[in-house]
Amino acid sequence: MAAKASEDAAKASQSAATGSATSAASSKSAAKVSEDKAADYASAALASEGAAKGSETAAASSASSAASSKTAAASSKSAAASSASAAVVSKTAAKTSETNAASSASAAAASKAAAKISETNAAQSAATAQTSQAAAKTSEDNAANSVFEAQSIRNEVAEIAGGTAPDSQRLGGKTKAEVVSEARAGLQAADSKLQRLVDSEFDFTHGNDFRIRDGRALAAHTPEVLYVNYNGDFSNVSAKGAWTFSEPVTVSDVTLEATTGEYGDKALKVSNTRGYLKLGAQNNNFCHYETDRPNHWFNKEVRVQGEIYAGSGYSQKVYHEGHKPTPNEIGAVAKGESITLTNQEIVWSENSDGARIGFKNDADNDANSYLYFQTSDNLNEYFKWQHQTGASTVEWMSLKNASLSVKGRINAAGATFDAGNSTTVNIRANSSGAAVLNVCAEADAQTTGIVYVGQSPNHGGGIEYNGDNSPVTSDSGADFFTLFRRSNGQTHWTARNHQANNNWEFRSEVKAASFKEGNTPLTNKYHPKSAKLARFESSEIDTSGQDFKIRNKRVLVGATDKLVINYNADWAKVDARGEWDFNGDILARYDIKMAGDDSYIWTPNKANGSTGLYDPHSNITAFKYTNGQGFDYGADINITKNNPWLTLDSSSSGSVNIEQAAGISIGESGRDNAASLHISYQGNGYSYIGMGDLGADNIADNWAMQMNYQSRWVKFRSDIHLQDSNTKLAKGVSNTVRAITSHGYVDIGPMNTGWCHFETDRERFYFGQSLHVKGELYAGPNYNQKVIHQGNFNQQLQASANQVTSGDSQKFAGKTEQQWQDYIQDPVRAAVAVTNPIAAAFI
Numbered sequence: 001m002a003a004k005a006s007e008d009a010a011k012a013s014q015s016a017a018t019g020s021a022t023s024a025a026s027s028k029s030a031a032k033v034s035e036d037k038a039a040d041y042a043s044a045a046l047a048s049e050g051a052a053k054g055s056e057t058a059a060a061s062s063a064s065s066a067a068s069s070k071t072a073a074a075s076s077k078s079a080a081a082s083s084a085s086a087a088v089v090s091k092t093a094a095k096t097s098e099t100n101a102a103s104s105a106s107a108a109a110a111s112k113a114a115a116k117i118s119e120t121n122a123a124q125s126a127a128t129a130q131t132s133q134a135a136a137k138t139s140e141d142n143a144a145n146s147v148f149e150a151q152s153i154r155n156e157v158a159e160i161a162g163g164t165a166p167d168s169q170r171l172g173g174k175t176k177a178e179v180v181s182e183a184r185a186g187l188q189a190a191d192s193k194l195q196r197l198v199d200s201e202f203d204f205t206h207g208n209d210f211r212i213r214d215g216r217a218l219a220a221h222t223p224e225v226l227y228v229n230y231n232g233d234f235s236n237v238s239a240k241g242a243w244t245f246s247e248p249v250t251v252s253d254v255t256l257e258a259t260t261g262e263y264g265d266k267a268l269k270v271s272n273t274r275g276y277l278k279l280g281a282q283n284n285n286f287c288h289y290e291t292d293r294p295n296h297w298f299n300k301e302v303r304v305q306g307e308i309y310a311g312s313g314y315s316q317k318v319y320h321e322g323h324k325p326t327p328n329e330i331g332a333v334a335k336g337e338s339i340t341l342t343n344q345e346i347v348w349s350e351n352s353d354g355a356r357i358g359f360k361n362d363a364d365n366d367a368n369s370y371l372y373f374q375t376s377d378n379l380n381e382y383f384k385w386q387h388q389t390g391a392s393t394v395e396w397m398s399l400k401n402a403s404l405s406v407k408g409r410i411n412a413a414g415a416t417f418d419a420g421n422s423t424t425v426n427i428r429a430n431s432s433g434a435a436v437l438n439v440c441a442e443a444d445a446q447t448t449g450i451v452y453v454g455q456s457p458n459h460g461g462g463i464e465y466n467g468d469n470s471p472v473t474s475d476s477g478a479d480f481f482t483l484f485r486r487s488n489g490q491t492h493w494t495a496r497n498h499q500a501n502n503n504w505e506f507r508s509e510v511k512a513a514s515f516k517e518g519n520t521p522l523t524n525k526y527h528p529k530s531a532k533l534a535r536f537e538s539s540e541i542d543t544s545g546q547d548f549k550i551r552n553k554r555v556l557v558g559a560t561d562k563l564v565i566n567y568n569a570d571w572a573k574v575d576a577r578g579e580w581d582f583n584g585d586i587l588a589r590y591d592i593k594m595a596g597d598d599s600y601i602w603t604p605n606k607a608n609g610s611t612g613l614y615d616p617h618s619n620i621t622a623f624k625y626t627n628g629q630g631f632d633y634g635a636d637i638n639i640t641k642n643n644p645w646l647t648l649d650s651s652s653s654g655s656v657n658i659e660q661a662a663g664i665s666i667g668e669s670g671r672d673n674a675a676s677l678h679i680s681y682q683g684n685g686y687s688y689i690g691m692g693d694l695g696a697d698n699i700a701d702n703w704a705m706q707m708n709y710q711s712r713w714v715k716f717r718s719d720i721h722l723q724d725s726n727t728k729l730a731k732g733v734s735n736t737v738r739a740i741t742s743h744g745y746v747d748i749g750p751m752n753t754g755w756c757h758f759e760t761d762r763e764r765f766y767f768g769q770s771l772h773v774k775g776e777l778y779a780g781p782n783y784n785q786k787v788i789h790q791g792n793f794n795q796q797l798q799a800s801a802n803q804v805t806s807g808d809s810q811k812f813a814g815k816t817e818q819q820w821q822d823y824i825q826d827p828v829r830a831a832v833a834v835t836n837p838i839a840a841a842f843i
Contacts, residue, residue, distance in 0.1 A: 192511065194533040196543055204535045210550060212558070220540065220550050226571040228555075232578025236562050241569020262290050321360055353377040440465075448473060454486060461485040465499075508545055603627055648681075656683030661698045667691075674701070685709045690717075733759065 203211040210218040215233030220226050229237055248257035254272050261267035267280035267288065278290040289296065308318040319325060324345065345358035354376040361369040375381035382400040386393050398405045417423050429435040439449035446467030454460010464482050466473055474484040476493035483495040495506045515522045540551045548556035553570030556563065566574050603611040603625060612624030612632070620634040639646065648662040655661075660683025667676030674693045678700040681687045690703030706715040719740070720729040732738030732747035736757065739746050746760040758765070777787035786792070 193542065194537060196509075197533060197536045198530075200543060202536075202541075202543060202548065203532060204539050204541055208540070208550075210541055210548065210556075212548075212556070212563075217563075218548075218550060218555060223551065226550070226555060226566070226573070227575045227577065228565050229576045229580070230578060232576070232580050234563055235581050235583050237576065237580075238562055238564045240564060240567055244569075244572045246572070261288060263288065353381050355381065446470070452486070458489040459487060461494075650681070650683070654683070657696060657698050659683070663694075663698060665694070678703075 201213045203214065208220045209216060209230075210220075213233075216230045217234060218226065218228060219230045248255050250256075254270060257269050257271075258266055259269040259278065261278050261280060261282045263282035265280070265282040267278040267282060267290070270277045270279070275292045278288070281287045307323065308320070310316055310318055317323060326347075341359075345356045347356040348354060356374045356376075357371070358374070359369075359371050373383060375383070379401045382398060384395060384399075385397040386395050388394075394407070395405075396407050417425050427435045427437055437451075439451055441447035448464065448466045448471065450462060450464040450473065452460060452462035454462075461484055464473055464476075464484060466476065466478055466480065466482070469478040474482055474491045474493035476482040476484070476496045479499050480493075480496040481499060482493045482497075484491055484493045486492075493507060495504055497504050542549045542552070546558045547554055547567075548558070554568040555566055555571060557567045558564075601611065603609050604627070606627070608626060608629075610624055610626040613622045614620075615622040615634070618634075621632065622634045624632040624634075626632070648664070650662040651659040653659065661681060663671075663678060663680035665671040665676045665678050669675040671678075671694055674691070676694075677689075677691050678694050679687070679689050680694070680698045680700065682698055685708050687707045687709070688699050688703040689705040690700035692701035692703075694700055704717050706717070707713070718730075722728065726742045728740040730738045730740060732745070732749070734747075734749075734751035734757075736747040736749035736751060736759075739748065744760060744762045746758060746762075748758055749756065751757045751759075776792070777789070779785050779787055
């Protein structure tokens with residue numbers, strides 16, 4: 001599969017390289033067009049400069065007109081410079097596309113190389129599989145030989161045990177009687193173990209493999225590695241327990257590791273950038289705290305159960321409130337004196353014996369304030385409480401080193417006996433009496449009595465009697481005398497006897513050296529050992545109830561609702577292989593990481609199968625892929641990175657409307673219906689933007705814009721509305737541009753090869769500013785009559801006069817030749833013409 005994926009990646013990279021090369025060619029073409037356009041603009045600039053110079057010469061009397069022409073020339077120069085800059089940018093883009101094409105080609109070569117490596121690895125894996133099969137065959141042969149040897153030894157034992165060989169003949173240095181005795185004991189123990197296996201769903205192959213219901217669930221090929229669910233036959237696998245780390249563990253720059261302490265034994269080392277602390281008992285007498293820092297510092301008060309020692313050899317006891325200097329050491333008051341003590345003790349000293357009374361109090365709110373009594377010397381001193389009535393003295397209680405004597409009853413709620421390392425509670429009586437421990441109510445009631453022993457309140461066992469099963473304790477029921485066990489704080493009854501009969505009920509197996517049914521030993525009813533039992537007996541595998549062990553480690557627990565793997569976490573590493581088929585949910589409390597070079601999450605292998613991510617907090621499908629249809633997102637897609645890019649890369653071959661096509665649909669109807677905006681691309685190089693139904697040609701019925709990847713034009717299918725429908729741009733008469741308003745339209749553009757036209761459906765044109773024309777203005781029915789202006793008034797007037805022939809009777813424009821001469825030479829009109837020639841024409 002990895003090789004096939006690499007080949008596909010190589011083909012995709014080649015396709016990308018071809019696309020990049022095409023883009024490079026397109027960019028080169030665009031650069032050439034930009035260069036040609038720049039040349040056109042440069043020529044236009046030169047022409048504008050010549051026109052400006054001509055305007056300056058022709059309109060010397062009008063400085064403002066000359067300045068306007070210069071400004072137009074400068075603008076044309078700037079446009080030419082911008083076009084030249086655009087040409088440089090296009091060249092740079094072309095160079096970048098060439099570089100990308102080269103990079104894509106290199107990536108394609110790398111993908112081909114990776115495909116070749118994957119093929120080689122596949123071949124090596126096949127060879128390894130053949131070697132493993134051969135090794136498996138060898139292991140099966142060895143197992144068969146072991147069974148044969150075991151049967152031979154068993155036959156030899158039977159021969160000696162049956163008396164067919166003399167007592168002098170020995171097997172392994174043992175006589176017949178010794179062999180028979182050991183064989184019987186061994187067979188009884190082995191048959192008990194084997195019987196449990198016969199009744200189970202377990203089987204074993206190759207000595208290290210364990211099967212449940214014929215599924216290969218465990219394989220312990222070496223003492224270091226346990227493979228779980230090797231063939232992937234179980235759908236629900238649960239692993240619990242602690243994990244052991246053989247290397248240092250770092251937590252937020254703090255390192256934990258096992259190391260050697262100053263005194264040679266192992267210790268736990270906690271270190272950071274400043275130093276370390278080593279913790280652990282490095283001999284039988286002390287628990288050590290070592291550091292490479294000059295001092296230890298505690299940010300809270302330190303309390304010690306016991307004494308504190310310091311000084312040379314750390315053997316000098318430190319004085320404290322519980323161990324103050326003696327009166328002799330500090331010079332106490334004389335014998336017989338009485339004083340008021342503050343932060344002191346009352347001390348008696350007789351011979352070598354002593355006693356003291358003190359009061360411990362650190363502050364008004366001290367929660368550990370108490371009055372204490374203390375005797376000293378050789379343990380012969382003790383405490384006694386007496387009561388005197390008249391001359392009669394009665395001892396109520398005495399407290400000695402090993403006993404407490406009380407006259408009367410002791411009332412205690414939740415009493416605890418704690419003598420440190422070892423505590424013994426004795427209930428004794430004289431030989432004629434009875435030592436009785438009553439755990440019950442004073443009167444007849446439904447009390448529950450419990451006697452518990454164990455290593456802690458959570459692990460142990462005991463006996464109980466539950467009067468009415470309230471409260472529920474071991475779940476054995478009411479009125480049963482019960483034996484129970486406690487594991488991890490959970491109490492379970494193991495055997496029970498109802499108070500009304502002598503019948504005992506055991507909850508699980510009962511083991512003993514021997515059992516009899518009537519007078520017949522059960523060993524006489526055991527069947528011969530099978531090959532399956534022989535493999536089990538010689539293996540490292542054992543069972544106990546619902547538990548399964550390998551190498552005496554609890555690795556499987558077959559609970560009623562699930563299979564628990566590595567229950568006690570005895571194996572540091574669990575390796576599960578094969579295909580796992582989960583019919584229920586998978587609950588991962590941490591990350592799921594893909595470790596392979598070619599890792600996928602596969603969708604269901606069926607039509608319309610889907611795979612995705614579900615957001616239970618928002619109750620939405622956040623991401624979903626449906627086979628053969630596409631991806632569905634229940635939330636926004638945010639791409640946050642430098643230069644984010646969304647690419648829809650279609651195939652470079654195939655149908656232009658299917659394989660090579662691509663598009664985006666935005667709106668409530670998506671791709672299938674009309675109420676969406678569609679941006680589509682066809683494999684023939686054309687793109688469309690529009691709305692309405694999307695046909696089989698991938699073009700929206702109401703498409704508005706069309707583009708082509710080799711051109712810079714944009715084709716608008718209909719009018720262009722500016723802000724609203726009152727102002728539009730459309731196609732006019734004879735391919736002109738029509739500007740439409742709510743009052744009418746104007747068509748702008750050449751309608752033939754001789755003229756550039758401005759046509760409107762209105763009665764006249766209106767210009768809101770001055771109109772400047774380079775050249776002459778013409779009017780009239782055939783637009784060929786030159787308009788008179790300041791620059792041609794006198795010339796036109798003289799030309800009109802010259803058309804008048806001799807003779808006063810012949811006139812031109814209503815005047816005779818003489819009248820025209822008088823008109824031209826009129827001093828008033830001539831004076832007005834100096835400043836306003838147009839006004840002079842009306843004089």
